Amino acid sequence: MSMVTLTINGQKVTVPEGSTVLEAAEKLGISIPTFCHDPNLTKPGACRICVVEVQGARNLPASCVTPVTGGMVVETHSAAVLEARRTILDLILANHPLDCLTCEKSGACKLQEYAYEYGVAGTTFDGERHDYPLDDSNPYIVRDMNKCILCGKCVRACTEIKGQHAVDFARRGFETKVSAPLDNPLGESECVFCNNCVTVCPVGALSDKQLLGKGRAFEVEKEPVTCTFCDAGCEFDVVKRKGKVLGVAAKAAAVGRPLCLKGRLGLDFIHNPGRVNPPLMKDDNGQWVETPWEAALGLSEVVAKLARLKD
Ligand code: SF4
Ligand code: SF4
Ligand code: SF4
Ligand code: FES
Structure with missing residues (x-):
């Protein structure tokens, strides 16, 4: 495999040919924000929040879809890059309800995280906002x-991981939305409830109904398990709070099999x-007292009954 050496933020890094600038930066431990990128899904290069400055380039390319070239010189946090990212966040917030106080995703939301990191407290654009009703039709x-x-991760996860294609982009321009076919509610679609779309959504647009109101990301623990209900062995996370199981969450796209209803x-x-x-x-006083299983199963009466049943 041929390798390529480039410079990012003054540091040299060598990565396999065909790698993206984002992957090369990750190798150096440099964090670049992403919304539409997922390493397990196809790359649309749509949201532009991951732009970087490349010496000699006429614009700021999206690092998640820009392949590295030998001798490339990249700045991931130059003044121009920071300004571009702030503008993108500003534009997103122009049509976004600032519901962080009650949003299920608060604490695990990329929009909230980047708005904080880049110091974007709200929007400077004054325009029309969507007012869609909640779609509660899916169980x-x-x-x-x-x-x-509109990062499109849910569309790609549903199509590329689950092969279900229950949702896609509909309409155009300001009216563009992710929708089930014919703009029907999700409950009337081909959705098979794998919840991969919920796991990949970077914001609070998709919530797991089972976990709604039971605790936010920083209040719950996740424990990876393998489902034992059938021999497929799906992997998912059991979500717990204070030791009590609240529900299960699908893992990230392409990690294990998509979760089915049994799990x-x-x-x-x-x-x-x-x-x-x-x-x-x-x-001896006729009171019921707890007994260890080993002792209970060792009782001659139980053993005799089990033996009779076996016979
Ligand atoms: S999706 Fe994120 S930014 Fe939007 S209200 Fe929820 S936590 Fe806040
Ligand atoms: S739950 Fe699964 S099948 Fe349903 S829309 Fe999401 S990814 Fe598609
Ligand atoms: S619902 Fe979530 S994952 Fe789907 S396009 Fe919107 S923000 Fe992206
Ligand atoms: S994360 Fe690179 S364009 Fe969206």
Whole structure:
């Protein structure tokens, strides 16, 4: 494999030919903001928040789709780059509800994170705003298209990972939106509830209904598990708060198999009051007391009954 050496922010880095400037910067530990980029999906180069300055170039190219070339000199945080990123954030916020106080995504939202990082407190543009109704028609996903930044990750995840193509871009210009076919609610689409789109959405436009209002990203823990309901072995995250399981979340695009309904629905038993508890044994006073399973199963009566059942 041939390698290419370039300079980013004054540091030399060598990466395989065909790498992007974004990947080369990541190798140096330099963080460039991204909205539409996902390493597991195709690259549309659509949002432009990842622009960088390349010596000799006439404009600021998007680093996620710009291949490295030998001797390239790149600045990821020059004055021109910072101004461009601030303008992009300003434009996004011109048509975005600033609902961070109550938004499910607060604390894990890329728009919120970058607005903070680049010091963009609101918009300087005064224009029309969308006022879409919430789409609550899907049993597992709530869609708030007023918060959508049109990055297209959900469309690509649904098509490229799940192969379902339940959503796509509809309409044109200011009216452009992500929609199910014929602009029907998501509940009337071919959606199979894998929730990959929710996982890849960088903002609060898509929320997991199962987890709604139960805690935000910084209040919950995620534990990776492999589903045992069938032999496919899907991997997903169990979402917990203070030790109590709240639900499950699909992993990032292309990490493991997309989650199916068995893994999503088979949760109720965990905290079900009807679940078998530790065995009880009557003590000499006739009171029920908890007994370890080893002791309970070792009781001659239990052993005899199990043996009879086996026979
Ligand atoms: S999507 Fe992000 S920026 Fe928008 S309201 Fe929610 S947390 Fe705030
Ligand atoms: S949940 Fe899965 S199938 Fe449904 S829209 Fe999202 S990615 Fe597509
Ligand atoms: S719903 Fe989320 S993932 Fe889909 S285009 Fe909008 S912001 Fe991007
Ligand atoms: S992240 Fe590069 S163009 Fe969107």
